[in-house]
Amino acid sequence: MTVDMNDLAAFIAVARAGGFRGAARTGSVSASGLSVAISRLEATLGLRLLNRTTRSVSPTEAGRRLLETVAPMFAEIDAAVDVLNGFREQPAGTLRLNVPSGVARFILPTIVAPFLEAYPDIRLDVVVEDGFVDLLAAGCEAGIRYDERLEQDMIAVPIGPRRQCFTTAASSAYLDRHGRPDHPRDLLSHRCLRGQFAGGAIPLWEFEKDGEIVKVDSPGPLLVKPAAAFDLIIATALAGGGVIHLFDELVRPHIDSGDLEPILTSWSESFSGPFLYYPGRRHLPAPLRAFVDFIKSRPMIDAFAGSA
Structure with missing residues (x-):
């Protein structure tokens, strides 16, 4: 059995891009050309490598195994060829x-x-x-x-700063209505605005003081997925909708402006x-x-x- 290396490269590109059009945009082969190459590869192997629908393309179990095996090999080939870059200025x-x-x-x-x-x-x-x-x-x-x-x-x-921290904050109007927490566990009775990772995990809010670590899993009125949708979470807090617990870099400008009030500052945990x-x-x-x-x-x- 002889497999065309260009067909393998086409399969890797489509599997990574999640579709023929996406792969075509990043390469020099048209979507139709990629489709022909993968059909030829599947015929050679006698296996279906991609599940195709009108909305998405994803590897079959055989396709995932092939991708895991050949993608690192192609990466090593690229690295070996790239050594020639050393001859450039x-x-x-x-x-x-x-x-x-x-x-x-x-x-x-x-x-x-x-x-x-x-x-x-x-x-x-x-x-x-x-x-x-x-x-x-x-x-x-x-x-x-x-x-x-x-x-x-x-x-x-x-890369970047060697220490960072999360800051917990809410608007003064919200805190005037609901009270200012003295301990992280007090957040269980507050309206916490949280994010969820694309994979489904909802990160706990973690605090540390004098060696005591407290992790809080508070249900709240807003859950944003993915968790990176910082703007919506911050905007809701600015409007008095609840408490946020985010990277200090995101919250600090709103604290400096007086639009948000920091809370539980003595419990702020730093991390590498x-x-x-x-x-x-x-x-x-x-x-x-x-x-x-x-x-x-x-x-x-x-x-x-x-x-x-």
Whole structure:
């Protein structure tokens, strides 16, 4: 059995993009051409690799197994070919990053512009996703996550502030009506505005004081999915709808303006900042090597101004 490598590449592209049109937009083959290539691959293998509907395309069980097996191989081939970039005066190519929404919002903006200015021949493709991710299967060379969400056996490089915290707040009008909590457990009787990850998990609100850790799971009148829909949660709090517990960077401007009032400040728990992580390889793709070197050259920040 001889399998055409171009057909395998077409399958990987469509499976990652979740459709033929999406894959065609990122490549040089039309949607119809991709369809022909995958039909040919399925005929060669004697297996259906993709479930096709009018709205979506997703791998079958056999397709998922094939993707898990061949995607890393193609990534290694790309990395090997990319070694030739070392002969260029400037690194060139595409760097695909998978990052959580918070990082995309208030960490990458200070990094992307100077990096692209320093490396004009590199293109950044940024995928914003809050859950756990298999980088290679997702077609990304690197990701950014917090330490509890790092994939195993990865090289991790600090990026952004080294300490961050969550801030709990509500409007003064809301607190005048419902009272100001003295202990995190008091939030169980408050209207808490919460987010839910795309995978379904609803993160608990965690607090720490003098070695005591309290996790609160308070039902509230608003649940936003994905949890990254910060604007709606904050807007509801500003309108007096309840209590929020978000990254200090998001809440601090509204506290400084007086529109929100911080609560439980002595219970604010700090945590380590995010990491850039990537698979350990003998030869890193030139765009990734340039990005790693660029991040390492930047001074580390202990914490954002205003964080507790």
